[in-house]
Amino acid sequence: MKKPWQIWTLFCVCLLAIVIAMSWLSLKTIRLDGLRESDRAETEMARREAELQERISSALYRMDLKMLPLVIHEAARPPYFYRFPSEIHSPSANLVLLRFQIDAQNNISSPDSMRQQTLSQIQLADQAFDYQTLLRQSTEMDHAEPNNSLATSAPPLNYDNKIDAQLSRGTKRVNEDYSQRRLSTLELTQQSLLNNSLSYGLQMTENNTPLPTKSNALQAVPMQPTWMNGKLIFVRRVDDENGMVFQCCWLNWQEIEHELQNEVAELLPNVQFEAITPNTQLKIGTALTTIPVQLVIDRPAMLARLAMDLPATARSSAFSISLLAAWCCLGLAALASALLLRGVLRLSERRAAFVSAVTHELRTPLTTFRMYSEMLADGMVPPEKSKQYANTLKVQADRLSHLVENVLLFAKLERSSARIHSETVTVEGLISRFSCRLMERADDSQMRLVIEVPPSVAIVPLSTQPAVIEQILFNLVDNACKYAQSSADNRIILSVGPAANRIQFRVQDFGPGITSVDRKRLYEPFHQSRTAKANAVAGVGLGLALCDRMAKSIAGRLFDKDCSTGAVFILELPSG
CATH class of the missing domain: 3.30.565.10 (Histidine kinase-like ATPase, C-terminal domain)
Known part of the structure; x- marks a missing residue:
């Protein structure tokens, strides 16, 4: 039989091997779970980015659709409209502050003279706009190269390949969508301008208003939206017999901003707008095609609002609980094995001690019985000592009887069978x-x-x-x-x-x-x-x-x- 310390050493070695294997499996499992969670996080972030871009595209479409009637009515008005006072019927009258024409001497005239607030608006326009500034901006607009691609204005996001690929596809789709919307807006504006020119010419004929001759006819060019001194206007340069003038439509930006925010409140809550000027850094997929503004969006806040990953915490908690349960089971199994081994060893030690003690206790009486019985049988004991030898045998017999009685009674009590x-x-x-x-x-x-x-x-x-x-x-x-x-x-x-x-x-x-x-x-x-x-x-x-x-x-x-x-x-x- 091996010694107890050898058995315990073997048990500890086995337990250590199991713990090492369990630790290796746990580390591998944690690492794989971490990779899975990382992949899930990348997929989730890509989904949020895609959904946010879809919301932005939908919001831009809604806002351009909201602004399109204003563009068609105002930017596509023929140049003749600004030469004569008239009663203006517009579905978006509250979005226009003033329509006016300004010449090289900064003289301002308006076809809105029939409106009561026109004079006060003309005074404000006289302070806010001047001919030279309009001329400079018009020249810059003429020399600016058209660039509908916004790919260089992507936000500085540093995600992994899956998100980068999603952003790349999104950028391409956004550029195509922007170009298509921009082209559609220009075509509608140009067509509306031609229709308005024809309609306005017929109206002048019916009113016996002299039409311009071929020599002094004005070129029908759509008005372009721009910003000047923080004011949003539609402007175009017109050459007539009196020289070059600028025809402008001053828009009520505060009212426009409020209506646009209400239009997309459910898609982009708390959205803000930024004027697009030559010094503005464009942002990917956020510019309107009807007016020169782009959206200002708190991307982290919006991405957080789009989160739908509530089960992730439950999955992580379930994984941690499972791993903890596995280690607890291992600990309980090790403890149970140790207790069982301890009980077996103690039982083995008790058995060995019992065998040793009983053997020792039996040896003395049996030796005495054998020796004294041989002496009595061989007649080696004097008659006067026979009684003494008999008493000795009786004592040893009582001792042996007491030992056997104790052992048997203990066995009965251990089995709970003593009645x-x-x-x-x-x-x-x-x-x-x-x-x-x-x-x-x-x-x-x-x-x-x-x-x-x-x-x-x-x-x-x-x-x-x-x-x-x-x-x-x-x-x-x-x-x-x-x-x-x-x-x-x-x-x-x-x-x-x-x-x-x-x-x-x-x-x-x-x-x-x-x-x-x-x-x-x-x-x-x-x-x-x-x-x-x-x-x-x-x-x-x-x-x-x-x-x-x-x-x-x-x-x-x-x-x-x-x-x-x-x-x-x-x-x-x-x-x-």
């Missing part, structure tokens, strides 16, 4: 049954048994099992004879007394007593104290363990008590 008849007997009657046996055991060890039973206690009835009590007290007296045999005081005191509706049987000797180390394992089977091992005291270490189990079998308890000299054991039983 002894209960009866009611007084304390005095109980003591009288086995007092002779106890005194005989004490006399064999040259000890003196003193029995103290007060008269008031002697008549107390007990409903118990006398045979069990006899065996317990005999074992206690037997231990006292073994351990206190060499003490100066050879008394063993067996006293009986009351204790709170219970009866206590107290066995006291005046030997070396019980050390604090031995007291911890005092009632363990097959355990012998250091004193017993040092003095080679006979026994297998079953006495106190057997007494403790027998006491519990009759609803009592056995315990020891500190004493200045010797050892004191108390058997406590219920009275009545």
